[in-house]
Amino acid sequence: MRRFFSGWRRTSPGSDVFDGLPDGVKPTMIYAFDGFLNAGSAPRIALEHLESRDEGEVLHEFDLDDYFDYRARRPPMVFDRDRYADYERPSIELRLHHDDHGAAFLVLTGPEPDFRWEQFTEEVHELVEEYGVELVVGLGAVPMGVPHTRPSVITNHASRRDLLDRTNMFRAQVVVPASIQSVLELRLGEWGHDALGYVAHVPQYVAQVEYPSASVALLEAVAGRTGLQFDLEELRLQQAExxxxxxxxVEEQDGGDVLAGLERQYDQMTRSAVEPIVTDEADLPTGDELGEQFEEFLANLDRREPNAGE
Known part of the structure; x- marks a missing residue:
């Protein structure tokens, strides 16, 4: 039996909370968490862009003491000469926002829960039912051997195959570490709710710095799937920079050979995803060759500012 948990903090939205949606259309919930699936900070940048458009209305705040390991990810505090002046309290919130045409949608974000994943998914489930959410969309990003000179690759997954809207370039069966996002999608599917996700593939050599190209690709995927309209011009300027x-x-660190190898591999996989072709395998770098080149390149690459979060 599902239950409400003490410690929930909820506001009471007005009857017009979902103004802007056509009659009979239910809202979409978009979510991402700072943590495991945040390569290039792409999901964080994407949701920050959505939330920067309007202040939004907090519909629900989770009791983070149930879910957060403060000693593993100590929140920052300001010490001013002889006193503690400020404390940046972490939070996971569900907010109401509107797109360029005024259509309402929900954003769920914050640090990835460390504890009580099943309890957390039940709490999200209650919110999905309470607000009549039609589709839950998760955003993630992982480091991969792809070049920054090609379009960002997006892997699509869903609780039901008929929810998928694209063919994945990578279609192997693999065992991956679980995240709250993957568990949430699995559980929502088991409870009969439509849930899908988009994962951007971020070049391995920039996975620890901000990579807005993947953020743009994620939001374009969301807009294409849901019909929500977002102005991405500012993000595209950040992408170009x-x-x-x-x-x-790459030029300063003499990474041209690595980049050329990744480009050839990417182009081969892209063509193969469309139709089977015969190529000279000798023209493509092997996994070991790329691995050795990566190690040498990454060892010399001057990192910029590291990710906030994990």
């Missing part, structure tokens, strides 16, 4: 900076660093 970041790509130019990466180009410069």
């Amino acid at each position: 970041a790509v130019a900076d990466i180009h410069k660093q």
